[in-house]
Amino acid sequence: MANAPVPEILFPQRPAPGIPVLDVRDLTVEYAADGPGVRAVDGVNLSVHKGEFVGVVGESGCGKSTMLFAIAQLLSPPASITGGSVLFNGRNLVTMTARQLNVLRWRDYSVVMQSAMNALNPVTSIAAQFRDALQAHGNFSRSQIAQRSAEVLTLVGIDPVHLASYPHQLSGGMRQRAMIAMALLFTPELVIMDEPTSALDVVAQRSLMIQIRELQQQLGFAVVFVTHDMSLVSHFSDQLLVMYAGQVVEIGPTRTVFDSPAHPYSRGLLDAFPSIRGKRVRLTGIPGSPPDLGRPPQGCRFHARCPVAMDECASQEPALYPVGAVGSRCLLHRPAQVKA
Amino acid sequence: MTPLLQTRKLTKHFKVGGNFSRRTLHAVDDVDITIDANEIVALVGESGSGKSTIARLLARVYKPTSGEILYQGKSLQSMRSRRQSQTYRGDVPMVFQDPFSSLNPAYPVAHGIMRGLALHRPDLDRGQRRREAVRVVETVGLKPAAQILDRYPYELSGGQRQRIGFAQALAYRPTLILADEPVSMLDVSIRIGLLNVMADLREQEGVSFLYITHDIASARYVSDRLMVMYAGHIVESGPTEAVLAAPRHPYTQLLLSAVPDPRAPLAVGAGTDKGEPPRVINPEPGCRFRRRCPLAVEVCATVTPLSELGPAHSAACHVAAAQL
């Protein structure tokens, strides 16, 4: 089925010069267990430049949320980073002490969680929570706190009168936007978001995505956005990462990945989204389930479900090979591969 | 020809706020639905729109506050005896949303199917029931069926469990299956498989479906007719392609423009709507969408619009009606 090219990205960004805001190199995260641990994230590389929106896409069990938590240094046992580095403006977060991290947290990078209802304290008002966040990372007077809190709420389109409200008094969409406001209190350089829209209805989702992009334009922060819904980021992200079974299987400019997905998994994933326009055709999805990461398969992790798997895929592990503007972890794109 | 299932002014209100409160939640109001044999009807709405309540009303989990439900021309209220009730349950089973809690974890997955067969196909003996269980499990695409039947739910994936849910419903030889968001909790790449199962069941076993979802794209993929719900009302209904090609209700238009479609241009206009579907408690008269509606006129505030009846494309909007 011919993919019409993606018409546009909202406010597209070209990678800014200079070192990337976030540079993840060869990151590996393992969950300890009796016996061999489970490697939830296996050698992931990712670069995020100033003002860039990077989408990380994958289904359940692919490791994207674990990777996000690892980047934000929020992992707790039994999960731990067992390899690689997370460079924030050149400094390695993995080797920092808690005190050093605290200086950076919220001021230089912040996190928006998946469910606002779980992340916001249900028994304190929004104003109190903003105040906690502000006081935890700096010394401010009362009036400064009040002013800043009102500022960020207005930024996300909420009337500051809601500062006195409790989370349950706000609607789902407003809660999520309040979370984003909280993340922007210090105008950080990087905001990490873990599926912030999954509990919202389609209309609220759309307005939230547009809002995030507009804020990026205004304030210049970079975003790493994790989601299972590829189409959600199709108009908003500059760079796209597709993860499967703990590895990055495709990475590149969003437009290119949507126009011509190189990896069979990305292709299968894109094809699994029924469209509301165009002809109605029967789709097939991707049969089977992701592999058990406690006992990862030999060779390519996708080969058991791959429609174009070759013999060597069962024994040879592919690396990330360049294919035009994208990188693809597939033996089909191995350099000097003679295609039959 | 009598439709398979029909509702007339179906209404369900819930009391909220304790024993002495006077506040009622209008979950479903004056809903008219028609489902014929051999068709898949999609009911699309956001959470809180009342679509799950409709499923439960049709499954007789709730009793309607008013209005009636007619199955093959006979009112459900007239089915008082246990036998009549059981016959209906066997004809109109339900498939649930959550694959991780829809099967009893203490038993192998065959349990639900066998119990269902025992209750609804008493003519079969034990051996025949087992064979029938194997048959339905194969029909939904799980192999080897006999082995799978003896597994426990935690040994199966989410997609496999949902297929078992369909197999359970299929075992009754139903006429209509109520599917309440059967794929929302599954991974995207697995959803299509289940939707294909539904389409194939309609083709090969002649089963109708009421497919309840918030995802318009999957509704389009699998359904013949589409109904859109908002705040307890049906706001638009008609053949799927017709509704999607020319939506007449402003909410449908809003919904369609908000659906993320990588192959379509981005419609930024949709981003300016920041409203959310209301929880309808003690509602005022008038259209429930009017506060978010770009087309609202005076009459919208006082008169609740109703969909026109009929198999053709109908929409509950004064402005749309006036344009005819």
Next chain:
Amino acid sequence: MTALLGTVAVVDGAEGTRRRGGLLAAVRHSRKALAGLFIFLAFTVVAIAPGLFTSVRDPNALQFIPALPPSGEHLLGTTALGQDIWAQLLYGTRESLIIAVVAGLFATVLSVVVGVSAAYLGGIADDVLSMLINIFLVIPTFPLIIILATYAGKGTLLVVLIVLVVTGWSYGANQLRAQTLSLRNRDFLESARVRGERRSYIIVAEVLPTMTSLIVANFLGAALYSVLTAAGLQFLGLGNPNSISWGTMLYWSQNQQALQTGMPLWSIAPGLCVALLGTSFALMNYAFDEISNPALRPVRRRRGKRTST
């Protein structure tokens, strides 16, 4: 019938990490539980055939020289009345074990019936039954026990059992009610309702099997409670002083001031046995802690209710 498109081959390997195989497997996996089971079985053997371990046939008969210290003939010495302490201990195991198991069992049955019904039936039934549970929960047990036992006359074994069941059921009922409430809206129960199952069937065949670990844990807790409380009752003289049990041994040794008159084993031995039997129940409970607490179970969900992957 031809299979449809999208045939899914079964992928081997469990999705979740829930333990398979019922209760025995649970016990086997825990060292503490095994220790507890071992102690319990040892006591059971003694209760069934105490004669195997001692030559004395009537432990209550005053047949020996009183107040003897431990020796080869009398492993723990003799009481102030001339009974072999070791023999009394062995024969006393039977009654203590019976009390623990029977009272524990009946209390658990009562907990299950009241707790699960209250939660599942809901509405007024729940209000009434909850009130009942709370009343029994709040009443201070020991004073109640003493009053009941005195009222019932110098207790026979039956009275002791009744008292224990009446005071011991409410804690478990509350736990089971809470657990059932959390299960009530699970889809598989709704699926059973939609299927047309009767309510009684659902409670017995759909709800209870998912709570077996909790029920067993409850039983162990009730048994523990019964052992200790029975000993306490008998120690206070509210049991039958002529019966042979650890509690009555404690009563008589107290009565005869064993500790002060150089016969400490007469008090210590039965006390230790009570503690040991109680401990065995507590140890066995370790196996069920994790299983019976669903909050500790891994659950995988999607869309707005996800756990991180």
